[in-house]
Amino acid sequence: MRSRLGLSGLHWSVVMPVLAALVLALTWGRSLSAALVALAGLLLGGAVLSAVHHAEVIAHRVGEPFGSLVLAVAVTVIEVALIVTLMADGGDKSSSLARDTVFAAVMITCNGIVGLSLLVGALRRRVAVFNAEGTAAAFGTVATLAGLSLVLPTFTTSTPGPQFSPPQLVFAALAALILYGLFVATQTVRHRDYFLPVTAEGVVIDTDDHADPPSPRTALTSVGLLAVALIAVVGLAKGVSPAIESAVAAAGLPASVVGVVIALLVLLPETIAALRAARRDRVQTSLNLGLGSAMASIGLTIPAVAAASVWLEGPLLLGLGATHMVLLALTLVVGTLTVIPGRATPLQGGVHLSLLAAYIVLAVSP
Known part of the structure; x- marks a missing residue:
């Protein structure tokens, strides 16, 4: 392992993030030409694969479920920073950015990564096996956070529009932080x-049988x-976003498609890591x-934008519309039925992927 990551190794996983960061530093705040967009796209893909590699190294060292937590929190913290930055630059136009x-x-x-992993x-x-107790606890927390943060603002009456009043926003932010902290304590x-991989017989796997842990x-x-x-x-996803926006506008698609594309790019590391774990019969790690x-994403973003709303201009729209609430409700119902048995067939994976496909289709054609 040392030869792969040490200074003498110059492994691709060392070179790619450094090159990507260098190009990011040189192009930050600039309008990118077509050639630079293509280069940024290639380096973005390389950085994603590198992130997955290093996350797996860390996960092998600290063990599960800490390894999954490292990648999820790392990506989300940087994603939250990006959201707050874009909201500060966008003014009223970015009032729904956090929600979207x-x-x-x-x-x-909940539909893409979970569906692909189960499939x-x-x-x-033949059957994907996971720990129903831990997965149900995680899914129940996601459902509660989504309901409190994304559904309730649509129905509150203290403030016009799908937004919280200041006291309600403070409550939502505190509830998100407390629930997320409580879950992390439960998980780790x-x-x-409850969050370790299991065999088909239900035996918990508490060791990694592939290799010795890294130093x-x-x-x-x-x-x-x-x-x-x-x-x-x-950073590179933000840099190529103007090109994506131009392509979306040229194709006559809604502006919300841009957010979907950016989210897909940012979540690529977790997606690839989850698929690799599923291929090694570690479906619980994938979940x-x-x-x-x-x-x-909910537990850190909502408190961050709530704090930032003190100095950001314009409203903070958090409530979902009717179409998205239907998709969220279907996701929660189907997800509950999926996790209760502790095992799933390809059908369950296909159902979750169909919900993701419906979300993307409705983003393209509302």
């Missing part, structure tokens, strides 16, 4: 075994390179990544 981004993350993680796991072993301390020095190197790679992923990312 969080909802896109919920749909992509891959079930096709490999009190009931850690502390290698793990620390991966922590630094993971941070660089994730910053590069989010930890997907549901953990959804939870972190």
Whole structure:
């Protein structure tokens, strides 16, 4: 492992995030030509693969479920910083940015990542097996956070429009932080075994049987390179977003499609890591990544934008419209029926993916 990550190795996972960060620094705040957009796109893909590699190194060192938590929180923290920055630059035009981004993350993680993981796991072993207790706890927390933060603002009457009044926003932010903190404590301390992979017989797998854990020095190197790679992923996604906006406008598509594309790019590291885990019969790890990312997206974004709304201009629109509430309700009902048995067939994976497809189709054609 040292030869792969050490200075003498110059492994691709070391070179790609450094190159991506360098190009990001040189192009930040500039209008990119077609050639630079293509280069940024290639480096963005390389940075995504590098982030997945280093996240797996860290996960192997710290073990599950800490490994899944590292990638989910790291991506979300940088994503939150990007959202707040864009809201500060966008004024009234970005009043719904936090809502649109969080909802896109919920749909992509709870239907895309979860659906793909179940499909891959079930096709490999006929039935995808996971720990129903831990997965149900995670999904219930996601459902509560989504309901409190994205549904209630549509029905409150203290403030016109789908937004909270200041006291309501403070409550939503505190509730999100407390619930997320409580879940992390449950996942990593009190009931850690609920979030570990299980065999078809229901036996918890508490060890990684592939290789010896990396050294502390290698793990620390991966922590630094993971941070660089994730910053590069989010920064380059922001850099190519004007080109995406132009392409979307030229195709006559709604502006909301841009948010979907950006969310897909930002969530690529978790998606690839989840698929790799599912292929190794670690479906529980895949579900930890997907549901953990959804939870972190709500639990960290809502408090951050609530704090930023003190100095940001314009309203903060958080409430979903009727179409998106229907999709969220279907996701929660189907997800509940999926996690209760603790095992799933390819059908369940296909159902979740169909909900993601419906979300994307309705984003393109509202």
